[in-house]
Amino acid sequence: MNIAIIGTGNVGGALATKWASAGHTIRLGVKDQSNFKGIELLKNGSTTAHTIKEAVALSDVILIATPATAAVEVAESLGDTTGKIIVDAMNIIMGRGPVGFKTTSEAILKHTSSNEVVKCFNTTGFNNMQHPNYGEIAIDLFVAGDSQEGKKIAQQLTLDAGFESCYDIGGNDKFELMEQFAWFWINLAMFQGQGREIGFKLLKR
Numbered sequence: 007m008n009i010a011i012i013g014t015g016n017v018g019g020a021l022a023t024k025w026a027s028a029g030h031t032i033r034l035g036v037k038d039q040s041n042f043k044g045i046e047l048l049k050n051g052s053t054t055a056h057t058i059k060e061a062v063a064l065s066d067v068i069l070i071a072t073p074a075t076a077a078v079e080v081a082e083s084l085g086d087t088t089g090k091i092i093v094d095a096m097n098i099i100m101g102r103g104p105v106g107f108k109t110t111s112e113a114i115l116k117h118t119s120s121n122e123v124v125k126c127f128n129t130t131g132f133n134n135m136q137h138p139n140y141g142e143i144a145i146d147l148f149v150a151g152d153s154q155e156g157k158k159i160a161q162q163l164t165l166d167a168g169f170e171s172c173y174d175i176g177g178n179d180k181f182e183l184m185e186q187f188a189w190f191w192i193n194l195a196m197f198q199g200q201g202r203e204i205g206f207k208l209l210k211r
Contacts, residue, residue, distance in 0.1 A: 007159070010035050010061035012080055013071035014044030016132035017095055021069060021167060024135065026050040028166040035061030059085035067159055070114065071095040071127070074103040077110040081117035088119045091156045093163070095127035097188040109181040111151070124151030125184045126160040126172065130191055131202045135167060138205070144170035145205035148187065150180035173208060 009025060011018045012035040022032050022044070032050065035058035036042040047053055062068055062084045072080050074096045096110040097103075104113035111125045126149040127135070138144045147164045149157050149172050157174055164172035175183065194200045 007031070007067055007163075008033065008065040009163075010056075010058075010065035010068045011071065012058060012061070012068065012084070013095075014042060014047060015071065017127065017135065018069065018071035019044045019047055020132045020135035021071070021095075021127065021163075022047050022053060023050055024167040025163065026053050030166070033061035033064050035059075058083045062087060062090065065090070067091045067093065067163075069093045069095060069127070070110075074098045074110050077104040077107075077113040078117050081114045084118055086119060090120050090122065091153070091159050092118065092120050092123045093127065093156070093160050094123060094125045097128050097185045099189065099192065109185050111178070111181040115178075122153040122156045123178075124149055124153055124156035124160050125181050126150075126157075126164065128184060129188045130205055131195065133202050134205045138168045138170075140205060143207060144168060146170055146208050147172045148175050148184065149173070150175050150177065150184045152177040171208070 008031045010033045011022050014034055026032050032053040034055045036055055039055040068090055094111045094114055107113040111123055115123050129148055147169050149160045151157055161172040195202050195204055
């Protein structure tokens with residue numbers, strides 16, 4: 007796949023590396039192509055830096071992994087997203103997010119020309135994206151959104167990043183639940199002292 011990554015920090019950088027290793031073509035959308043956080047990602051195979059609009063135009067899938075407070079600004083900077091899949095990995099934490107929206111995904115839908123928006127990769131830490139295995143077990147991820155094609159793509163990308171499974175938890179009405187689940191992980195890891203090396207696994211019998 008041709009994937010644009012907007013936000014080259016911890017989450018975007020971890021996924022850019024995993025997806026490049028899996029054979030995807032990565033277009034990093036940045037403001038300054040000669041100086042940006044994660045510039046070392048250009049050492050990965052099939053990874054290049056572009057303006058945000060160029061990265062989007064060259065790609066079929068867009069990952070947004072910027073701070074939630076920038077959700078509207080980033081969405082408006084993407085250019086024409088008609089027919090493109092947008093994967094939202096952001097979370098509103100402690101009220102810090104796009105003004106007037108309960109979730110970042112709703113802000114993206116409002117400020118882009120794409121209806122193919124799904125929320126995924128937001129419910130765990132970047133360390134688990136770098137290393138999703140706990141012993142012989144790989145942890146799971148989750149995805150939400152009305153876009154069936156978007157969820158199918160996101161699920162494949164979770165497998166390509168090394169996660170065991172990615173469970174569909176519903177449509178756009180579950181965006182807020184996804185962000186609450188992210189807060190659950192953050193609460194355990196940071197505020198309850200469990201540390202970042204924790205992850206979720208859905209068990210069945």
